[in-house]
Amino acid sequence: xxxxxxxxxxxxxxxxxxxxxxxxxxxxxxxxxxxxxxxxxxxxxxxxxxxxxxxxxxxxxxxxxxxxxxxxxxxxxxxxxxxxxxxxxxxxxxxxxxxxxxxxxxxxxxxxxxxxxxxxxxxxxxxxxxxxxxxxxxxxxxxxxxxxxxxxxxxxxxxxxxxxxxxxxxxxxxxxxx
Amino acid sequence: xxxxxxxxxxxxxxxxxxxxxxxxxxxxxxxxxxxxxxxxxxxxxxxxxxxxxxxxxxxxxxxxxxxxxxxxxxxxxxxxxxxxxxxxxxxxxxxxxxxxxxxxxxxxxxxxxxxxxxxxxxxxxxxxxxxxxxxxxxxxxxxxxxxxxxxxxxxxxxxxxxxxxxxxxxxxxxxxxxxxxxxxxxxxxxxxxxxxxxxxxxxxxxxxxxxxxxxxxxxxxxxxxxxxxxxxxxxxxxxxxxxxxxxxxxxxxxxxxxxxxxxxxxxxxxxxxxxxxxxxxxxxxxxxxxxxxxxxxxxxxxxxxxxxxxxxxxxxxxxxxxxxxxxxxxxxxxxxxxxxxxxxxxxxxxxxxxxxxxxxxxxxxxxxxxxxxxxxxxxxxxxxxxxxxxxxxxxxxxxxxxxxxxxxxxxxxxxxxxxxxxxxxxxxxxx
Numbered sequence: 001x002x003x004x005x006x007x008x009x010x011x012x013x014x015x016x017x018x019x020x021x022x023x024x025x026x027x028x029x030x031x032x033x034x035x036x037x038x039x040x041x042x043x044x045x046x047x048x049x050x051x052x053x054x055x056x057x058x059x060x061x062x063x064x065x066x067x068x069x070x071x072x073x074x075x076x077x078x079x080x081x082x083x084x085x086x087x088x089x090x091x092x093x094x095x096x097x098x099x100x101x102x103x104x105x106x107x108x109x110x111x112x113x114x115x116x117x118x119x120x121x122x123x124x125x126x127x128x129x130x131x132x133x134x135x136x137x138x139x140x141x142x143x144x145x146x147x148x149x150x151x152x153x154x155x156x157x158x159x160x161x162x163x164x165x166x167x168x169x170x171x172x173x174x175x176x177x178x
Numbered sequence: 179x180x181x182x183x184x185x186x187x188x189x190x191x192x193x194x195x196x197x198x199x200x201x202x203x204x205x206x207x208x209x210x211x212x213x214x215x216x217x218x219x220x221x222x223x224x225x226x227x228x229x230x231x232x233x234x235x236x237x238x239x240x241x242x243x244x245x246x247x248x249x250x251x252x253x254x255x256x257x258x259x260x261x262x263x264x265x266x267x268x269x270x271x272x273x274x275x276x277x278x279x280x281x282x283x284x285x286x287x288x289x290x291x292x293x294x295x296x297x298x299x300x301x302x303x304x305x306x307x308x309x310x311x312x313x314x315x316x317x318x319x320x321x322x323x324x325x326x327x328x329x330x331x332x333x334x335x336x337x338x339x340x341x342x343x344x345x346x347x348x349x350x351x352x353x354x355x356x357x358x359x360x361x362x363x364x365x366x367x368x369x370x371x372x373x374x375x376x377x378x379x380x381x382x383x384x385x386x387x388x389x390x391x392x393x394x395x396x397x398x399x400x401x402x403x404x405x406x407x408x409x410x411x412x413x414x415x416x417x418x419x420x421x422x423x424x425x426x427x428x429x430x431x432x433x434x435x436x437x438x439x440x441x442x443x444x445x446x447x448x449x450x451x452x453x454x455x456x457x458x459x460x461x462x463x464x465x466x467x468x469x470x471x472x473x474x475x476x477x478x479x480x481x482x483x484x485x486x487x488x489x490x491x492x493x494x495x496x497x498x499x500x501x502x503x504x505x506x507x508x509x510x511x512x513x514x515x516x517x518x519x520x521x522x523x524x525x526x527x528x529x530x531x532x533x534x535x536x537x538x539x540x541x542x543x544x545x546x547x548x549x550x551x552x553x554x555x556x557x558x559x560x561x562x563x564x565x566x567x568x569x570x571x572x573x574x575x576x577x578x579x580x581x582x583x584x585x586x587x588x589x590x591x592x593x594x595x596x597x598x599x600x601x602x603x604x605x606x607x608x609x
Contacts, residue, residue: 001223001318001483021556021591023335023376023516026600030593033552033563048571049558079328082379097391101414105391113387115380137391 024080028052031119041123052076055090058127059177064155065095065130068162068175072104072126074119084113085122091173094161096133096144100170104129105139142168191296196221199250202486211485220484225252228483231317232256233306233333235282237463238323238355240272241472243286246321247294249480254290255300255317257309258283269465306333311340314350319482321353321475323468327382330354334367334375335517341370351482355475358461360498362471365509366478366490369518373492373509376517385459400440400447404456407435423458432457470496514599521546522602527580529607533561534576540592546601551594555584563594581607 028051035043040061045054058070071090077083087109089102097105106125108117138144146154157167164174203221206214214220230251232242235258246254260282262273272289273282283301290299302309306329314320314336324330334352342348352367354375367374392398393406412421412432422428433453440448454460474494481489490506497503513519523546527536533553540551553560560583561575562568575583584590584605592601 001228001485021554021589023331025556026516026591026593029552029554029559029562029591030600032565032568033593034595035565037565043565043567045567045571048568051559079331082327082331082382099394099410101410103390103394103410105389105394107389109390111387111389113384137389139391139394141395 022078024076024078025051027081028076028119034118035120035123037120037123038127041127052080056123056126058130060127060130063131064133064158065162067177068093068130069177070130070175074122081115081118084109084117085119087122087126091175092171093175094140094143094157094167094170094172095129096135096138096140096147097129099139103139105137196250203484206486210487214485220486221250224250224480224483228318229253229255229316230319230321230479230483231314232321232323233329234258234323234325235270235272235286235301236260236266236323236325237269237465237468238357238472238475239282240270240286241469242321242323242355242476243272243290243299245472245476246479247290247297247299249476251479251483252297253300254297255302256283256287257302257304257306258286259303259305269463269468311336314340315348317350319351319353319479321355321479323355323472323475325356327379330375331379334369337367338369338374338376338518353475353478353482355471357463357467357471359464360467362467362496362498363494364471364474364478364490364496365493366482367492373511374515374518377512377515377519378493378509397439397443397445400436400445400449400452401456403436403439403443403445403448404432404453406439407432407453408457411435421457423454429454429457467496467498516600520599520601522604524604524606526606526608529579529581529609531580532576533578533580533583536580537561537576540603547596548592548594548601549596551592551597551601554591555588556591558583560584560590580605 032051037043040059042057043054044057045051047053052075054074056072056074058072060066060068070093073088073090075086077086087104087106089098089104091102092100104126106122106129108122108125133147135144135148143154143157146157161167161172162174162176164172166172200221203216203224205216228251230246230253232239232246232254235243235256239256239258243254243256258281261279262270262277262282262285264275264278267273267275270282272286277285281301281303283303287299287301291297320333320337322330322333337350337352340348340350349369349371352369353364354367355364356362366372386401388402388405390409393402394410397403397406408421429450433448433450436453437448440446478490481487491508493509494506495504511518525536525539537551537553540546540548550563552562554562559568559572561572586605586607588605590603590605592603
């Protein structure tokens with residue numbers, strides 16, 4: 001058997017750490033404690049001891065979704081950051097890139113996720129969806145068609161959906177805070 | 179206990195069994211390692227002392243087990259949590275149709291012992307996570323033929339964490355093989371000495387994922403229809419039931435739904451096996467790629483166990499998709515690797531030092547240059563600088579004594595914006 005220990009002696013002490021904390025946990029701690037969120041975004045931990053499950057509330061201060069408070073759940077698994085966090089919208093909202101089940105179409109949550117990205121990038125990406133909804137990548141097709149064909153109607157639909165009205169048979173959650 | 183085992187397993191080796199291998203072990207050459215103990219000593223270690231663990235008894239595992247047994251390893255352990263599926267039989271040659279449904283580890287162990295007399299294979303039918311450090315500590319070497327990133331990360335972190343400076347036997351070389359179609363890789367990881375699996379995590383190709391809006395609106399491929407069924411329809415229809423990709427009923431439901439969607443969009447090619455392949459992220463396995471990679475891994479195991487030749491340093495890749503291309507290089511350790519990187523410092527505190535004082539000590543330490551550190555143990559948060567809710571929740575800890583939160587000799591994980599890596603501090607107390 002090779003005598004690895006003899007080569008080991010020449011190494012510096014860098015290797016003597018012995019963390020029992022998992023790599024995913026350390027990475028989440030780093031991501032969370034370095035979050036640099038604007039006042040329009042707030043995290044909430046239902047169980048402060050569980051860093052892997054929390055919610056994010058986005059309250060856009062400009063754009064057509066201004067005045068709403070949008071809640072998302074974040075679920076991080078032990079294979080983070082190889083696997084992206086699972087993010088869902090907790091309310092039924094009228095948005096071209098969010099479907100009625102709360103699925104979100106954001107490239108970095110799926111096909112463009114990379115381990116170099118972090119929770120901050122995902123959160124900023126989510127907020128961007130409310131500032132610049134994208135009708136080209138629709139999840140709520142009707143909202144997307146309305147947005148590109150009839151912008152005024154779309155804007156008024158956004159407003160009334162945020163007040164908890166019913167649009168074309170779909171009951172939306174009241175998300176407006178004012 | 180030794181006598182009972184002797185009668186069943188230590189059958190005499192057949193004549194000439196080691197003729198070829200012994201050519202390598204009988205004498206060194208000008209370039210063999212000076213530690214190489216040619217002759218009886220190395221043979222005795224290989225055949226009587228060494229204990230090797232094979233993780234995975236699938237495509238790579240079957241090849242690895244056969245190679246090890248024939249090279250002269252005689253105390254082999256194998257772990258696999260899977261049972262044999264009929265689709266395995268084309269390449270997992272230790273299994274026969276009658277074995278379908280049985281444990282891969284058990285069947286493989288029995289087959290090898292029957293085929294290669296004198297070899298003892300001890301199977302464990304279960305997860306690697308079922309076993310703790312005391313189990314992994316008994317082996318000299320670990321070879322992995324795994325198919326999941328998660329399992330590799332787990333065993334890698336476990337072996338790195340086992341390294342104890344004061345106990346040379348705690349260092350277990352790990353040889354990791356992997357294949358994907360015509361491509362493969364073999365690497366040698368010497369925990370804490372070479373780069374580890376986690377160091378190279380960002381080199382991994384991400385599994386194919388399609389934009390969710392494409393799946394929802396403009397499916398063009400059969401895969402889009404299958405993902406529509408699994409990602410969007412399943413959670414909608416079965417809100418509380420988790421999709422089990424090993425349950426044929428679940429796959430059957432997905433197949434039915436995906437096929438209906440494909441018909442609607444006039445897409446061809448949705449089949450039961452494609453459905454299973456997409457949701458389980460199965461990459462076509464090629465028997466001969468497995469054979470090449472397993473052979474490379476086993477030669478490294480042999481060289482490490484015997485010192486008869488220089489072993490791989492540390493990453494071999496095989497690309498068979500463009501002719502045959504291979505490249506061997508030294509993958510470097512990452513200073514900020516959360517498993518083997520970072521820095522470790524010992525800090526001695528008075529037993530009445532508070533968390534706030536500890537933070538001040540860290541900030542004042544010239545050699546680490548830390549600002550705004552966040553602290554935790556493996557089970558609880560001590561103090562978090564952000565986000566606001568967690569800062570508030572952990573703020574009361576600032577006034578507490580460190581000794582109330584961390585036992586003597588306990589570790590604290592420190593992260594900070596200014597630290598490109600994580601820092602681990604071991605706390606000891608002086609009275």
